[in-house]
Amino acid sequence: MVQEYKLFIEGKFSDSSTGEAFEDINPTTLESLATVQVAGIGDVDRAVEAAEAGFLIWSEIPAPRRAEILLKAARILRERKEELAVLMTKEMGKVLPETRGDVQEAIDITYYAAGEGRRLFGETTTSELKEKFCMTMLRPIGVVALITPWNFPIAIPAWKIMPALIAGNAIVFKPASDTPLLALKLVEILVEAGLPPQVINVVTGPGGTVGKAVVQHPRIRAISFTGSLDTGKWIMEECAKTMKRVSLELGGKNPVIVMDDADIELALEGVLWGAFGTTGQRCTATSRLILHEKIKEEFIKRLLAKAKALRIGDGLLPETDIGPVINKAQLEKIERYVRIGKEEGAALLLGETDWTPAFLAISSSPRYLRMSGLT
Numbered sequence: 001m002v003q004e005y006k007l008f009i010e011g012k013f014s015d016s017s018t019g020e021a022f023e024d025i026n027p028t029t030l031e032s033l034a035t036v037q038v039a040g041i042g043d044v045d046r047a048v049e050a051a052e053a054g055f056l057i058w059s060e061i062p063a064p065r066r067a068e069i070l071l072k073a074a075r076i077l078r079e080r081k082e083e084l085a086v087l088m089t090k091e092m093g094k095v096l097p098e099t100r101g102d103v104q105e106a107i108d109i110t111y112y113a114a115g116e117g118r119r120l121f122g123e124t125t126t127s128e129l130k131e132k133f134c135m136t137m138l139r140p141i142g143v144v145a146l147i148t149p150w151n152f153p154i155a156i157p158a159w160k161i162m163p164a165l166i167a168g169n170a171i172v173f174k175p176a177s178d179t180p181l182l183a184l185k186l187v188e189i190l191v192e193a194g195l196p197p198q199v200i201n202v203v204t205g206p207g208g209t210v211g212k213a214v215v216q217h218p219r220i221r222a223i224s225f226t227g228s229l230d231t232g233k234w235i236m237e238e239c240a241k242t243m244k245r246v247s248l249e250l251g252g253k254n255p256v257i258v259m260d261d262a263d264i265e266l267a268l269e270g271v272l273w274g275a276f277g278t279t280g281q282r283c284t285a286t287s288r289l290i291l292h293e294k295i296k297e298e299f300i301k302r303l304l305a306k307a308k309a310l311r312i313g314d315g316l317l318p319e320t321d322i323g324p325v326i327n328k329a330q331l332e333k334i335e336r337y338v339r340i341g342k343e344e345g346a347a348l349l350l351g352e353t354d355w356t357p358a359f360l361a362i363s364s365s366p367r368y369l370r371m372s373g374l375t
């Protein structure tokens with residue numbers, strides 16, 4: 001039976017007020033991994049209230065003591081690395097070596113943030129006045145909201161959660177709807193490590209409603225968001241209205257430049273991994289290649305041969321190089337970009353029928369083929 005996940009508020013799983021749930025789909029098999037509840041506006045309020053209560057407790061705990069909880073969480077993450085990586089491949093699709101790396105990044109940032117617990121230094125400076133002493137101290141902000149994308153389902157949440165926690169903040173966390181399970185596992189691990197209940201609260205559901213309610217909530221003091229440019233622009237505008245602090249990490253259009261004196265084999269590997277790693281769905285993915293004219297023909301020929309040799313399929317299998325793209329909307333986005341490229345005069349070197357590796361990845365699933373109208 002598929003498990004249903006509730007909202008995580010006040011240190012426990014609790015029912016959402018909407019009575020609605022969405023399915024968490026494995027992009028390789030298109031089977032449902034779990035159903036996850038959709039938070040309502042009132043649930044976001046509840047999460048903020050819980051976080052405010054959590055903040056009063058957490059911000060009073062000295063930072064080196066907070067660090068001890070993070071150290072314990074890092075150890076649990078390390079012990080459960082393989083289990084989390086396998087779950088991530090099922091939930092998000094990328095190959096197992098990559099999901100292991102994703103969990104490792106969460107482990108590393110957790111240790112790093114724990115170390116910061118003994119380094120939250122302020123500054124002193126000289127004063128012009130005899131009786132004036134000038135110094136800065138680092139103080140927590142309060143209740144902060146973290147909104148994350150699906151392409152690094154545990155690393156990106158950890159990059160936001162651990163620094164926020166070590167600094168003494170309490171959290172309302174809205175994870176991507178394509179990868180809620182990994183987010184909930186991470187939070188469970190923090191609570192198991194001893195994080196006081198209420199310090200971290202998770203509201204799941206669509207960005208357009210739940211995310212929006214979080215961004216616009218008057219008692220949330222700061223937003224840390226990673227995701228698309230358009231959402232990021234909107235969040236920045238909204239935060240300006242209430243002077244919320246905002247941190248944004250958005251999309252990229254990343255070029256690789258290869259000169260004629262480059263180590264071509266090394267550059268080819270870099271481009272191949274940069275472009276097709278995480279099925280091309282990284283913010284840092286290589287999306288443009290600028291080649292010196294002297295090596296252009298040779299480079300393209302060799303890159304094409306390497307791209308054709310990539311094996312596409314189930315990310316859990318050791319022979320797979322590339323897993324599926326995350327969902328149908330992402331697939332359609334890729335198709336749209338290829339169409340635009342062709343309309344603008346670009347030559348499609350790999351594909352048309354067998355297409356790009358990202359497309360092939362998805363087309364290896366018969367149900368996806370049906371969904372996308374390809375059979």
Ligand code: NAP
Nearest residue numbers: 148149175176177206207211212227228231249250251283
């Ligand atoms: P997205 O649509 O902006 O979604 C990202 C997160 O924001 C999800 O949790 C989403 O919820 C939520 N969201 C959507 N609309 C919202 C709104 N109006 N208010 C508040 N939250 C909202 O981005 P995506 O396409 O899923 O994510 C991939 C993007 O992230 C790519 O552009 C990639 O380049 C970028 N990215 C950047 C970095 C970096 O470090 N710069 C790292 C990784 C990814 P739902 O999931 O429910 O829609």
